[in-house]
Amino acid sequence: MYALVDCNSFYASCEQIFRPDLRGKPVVVLSNNDGCIVARSKEAKNLGIPDLQAFFKIAHLLRQKGVHVFSSNYCLYGDISHKVMSTLQNYSPDIEVYSIDEMFLCLAGVQEPLIAYGQTIKQTVWRDIRMPVSVGIAPTKTLAKLANHAAKKIPKVQGVCLLDSQEKWQWLQKRLPVTKVWGIGSQLGKRLNAINIVNIYDLATANAKHLRKQFSVDVERIIEELNGKPALSLELQPTAKKQIFCTRSFGEKPTELKPLAQAISAYAARACEKLRAQKQYCKSIQVFINTSPYDNNYYSQQLVVQLPYPTDDSRIIIANANKALKIIYKEDKRYLKAGIGLLDLSERKYNQQDLFQKSQSEQCDALMLTVDKINRRYGQGLLYWGAEGSNKRWRMRQQFLSPAYTTRWEDIPFINC
Amino acid sequence: MKILLLPKYGSAVAAGFPSAADDFLENNLDLNQHLIRHPAATYLARAQGSSMTGRGIFDGDTLIVDRAIEPKHGNIVIAALDGELTCKILDKHKQQLVAANPKIKPIAVAENSELIIEGVVIHSIRHHVRLS
Numbered sequence: 001m002y003a004l005v006d007c008n009s010f011y012a013s014c015e016q017i018f019r020p021d022l023r024g025k026p027v028v029v030l031s032n033n034d035g036c037i038v039a040r041s042k043e044a045k046n047l048g049i050p051d052l053q054a055f056f057k058i059a060h061l062l063r064q065k066g067v068h069v070f071s072s073n074y075c076l077y078g079d080i081s082h083k084v085m086s087t088l089q090n091y092s093p094d095i096e097v098y099s100i101d102e103m104f105l106c107l108a109g110v111q112e113p114l115i116a117y118g119q120t121i122k123q124t125v126w127r128d129i130r131m132p133v134s135v136g137i138a139p140t141k142t143l144a145k146l147a148n149h150a151a152k153k154i155p156k157v158q159g160v161c162l163l164d165s166q167e168k169w170q171w172l173q174k175r176l177p178v179t180k181v182w183g184i185g186s187q188l189g190k191r192l193n194a195i196n197i198v199n200i201y202d203l204a205t206a207n208a209k210h211l212r213k214q215f216s217v218d219v220e221r222i223i224e225e226l227n228g229k230p231a232l233s234l235e236l237q238p239t240a241k242k243q244i245f246c247t248r249s250f251g252e253k254p255t256e257l258k259p260l261a262q263a264i265s266a267y268a269a270r271a272c273e274k275l276r277a278q279k280q281y282c283k284s285i286q287v288f289i290n291t292s293p294y295d296n297n298y299y300s301q302q303l304v305v306q307l308p309y310p311t312d313d314s315r316i317i318i319a320n321a322n323k324a325l326k327i328i329y330k331e332d333k334r335y336l337k338a339g340i341g342l343l344d345l346s347e348r349k350y351n352q353q354d355l356f357q358k359s360q361s362e363q364c365d366a367l368m369l370t371v372d373k374i375n376r377r378y379g380q381g382l383l384y385w386g387a388e389g390s391n392k393r394w395r396m397r398q399q400f401l402s403p404a405y406t407t408r409w410e411d412i413p414f415i416n417c
Numbered sequence: 418m419k420i421l422l423l424p425k426y427g428s429a430v431a432a433g434f435p436s437a438a439d440d441f442l443e444n445n446l447d448l449n450q451h452l453i454r455h456p457a458a459t460y461l462a463r464a465q466g467s468s469m470t471g472r473g474i475f476d477g478d479t480l481i482v483d484r485a486i487e488p489k490h491g492n493i494v495i496a497a498l499d500g501e502l503t504c505k506i507l508d509k510h511k512q513q514l515v516a517a518n519p520k521i522k523p524i525a526v527a528e529n530s531e532l533i534i535e536g537v538v539i540h541s542i543r544h545h546v547r548l549s
Contacts (some may be wrong), residue, residue, distance in 0.1 A: 087457045127484060414464075417503070
């Protein structure tokens with residue numbers, strides 16, 4: 001059996017951990033650069049605050065309804081996610097961290113009744129971290145996802161739903177549209193609807209071999225999973241990413257090349273750090289910029305550059321990113337967004353040396369290692385590359401940022417005595 | 418193949434007496450291990466005010482708070498009383514929060530108010546020299 005533990009309105013709940021006065025109140029969290037709403041507490045949802053809505057468009061509505069607004073605080077969210085994960089480790093030796101707020105647990109060998117076990121998990125995560133979670137338990141990961149959906153939607157089950165028999169999961173499957181299945185997006189959903197597969201039960205009872213031919217082996221796997229036959233196992237090791245992207249919106253929209261180049265350099269440096277952390281080289285990079293789609297003369301452009309050899313050298317990647325930027329940059333535009341992608345990644349350890357071609361030197365490896373080490377110890381961004389500039393006016397706008405309560409000494413909460 | 422981990426010797430091998438301390442080699446002392454039982458359930462806070470001086474908690478001290486242990490009568494706790502955080506002694510018998518300073522009156526928990534214990538203060542750290 002598998003359990004899926006999913007944090008309820010994760011970002012909003014993180015903001016309530018050290019603010020008990022905000023529990024039970026409407027809270028929303030904004031995306032990077034305070035662009036739009038990305039998380040809402042239950043109370044904010046009940047007030048009819050829409051998801052993914054541009055903040056500037058509904059700022060007045062939020063004020064009028066007394067909604068508490070926060071900028072994204074990824075230091076806090078990352079640390080809280082880690083705490084939830086380590087608490088869950090007491091309940092299963094095998095855990096897959098599926099995303100920042102969702103974890104699959106393998107429950108093989110649990111002797112206790114599973115609903116009680118799920119309740120214990122839920123109550124412990126609340127007691128220890130003050131994070132509300134829902135728990136779905138079922139024989140496959142896909143059914144556990146469905147069970148979790150039910151745990152959130154059906155108040156009677158009190159946050160824990162067990163689907164351990166065909167009758168139970170079929171009851172649910174008949175009541176939910178096929179797009180609620182893990183792995184069925186809206187596109188695939190439309191194609192399934194076209195052949196009269198409307199709810200999940202239709203899919204679960206369809207001919208798997210037949211659909212495999214028409215769609216893909218993934219659909220066949222989903223059908224097996226929906227019938228209680230495990231086709232997906234836990235992925236215990238996070239797979240190394242095949243691409244690394246670093247994209248941000250600007251707080252103050254730059255028009256000149258200089259601040260744009262500094263921003264691209266900073267994103268490149270950050271992406272390189274991630275590249276080195278997963279012990280990979282990259283062979284080509286992509287640079288892109290765009291203005292606001294709401295502007296009259298919308299401009300969006302990108303360029304891919306080949307690097308001289310597979311590398312994780314920040315200096316080479318920053319220099320090439322800037323070359324690309326100069327080519328795609330146009331004057332008299334107010335840029336909203338810029339980004340860099342590291343593509344064509346390969347494992348460092350499998351790198352082929354070529355006698356006739358230059359490759360990354362050992363001195364460079366040592367330099368990058370040292371820079372990363374210093375930044376890890378003394379805080380990100382202590383050492384930075386000259387190209388990033390020292391006056392980061394283009395950086396994120398975070399008007400409503402809460403303290404990093406758990407990761408920064410000067411931010412730990414004050415308690416009145 | 419299994420790799421056996423051995424402690425590193427404190428003295429060079431070549432000549433002279435080996436250090437007598439080698440037989441007693443242990444790991445370094447770790448304050449986390451000494452102060453924290455439930456890492457995921459523990460958080461730090463900064464005391465502000467003078468109501469707990471009688472129990473040795475002064476303005477500016479660092480509090481180590483554990484959410485995972487059951488708050489008992491007489492424990493120093495972080496309480497959320499109607500949403501407001503405060504550090505006091507928990508008096509379960511009289512249903513009140515007591516200051517450790519005779520000048521400050523106990524706070525009675527009224528029937529209709531909401532009291533939630535946000536953790537037990539397991540240690541407080543006094544800073545005699547501020548390290549920057």
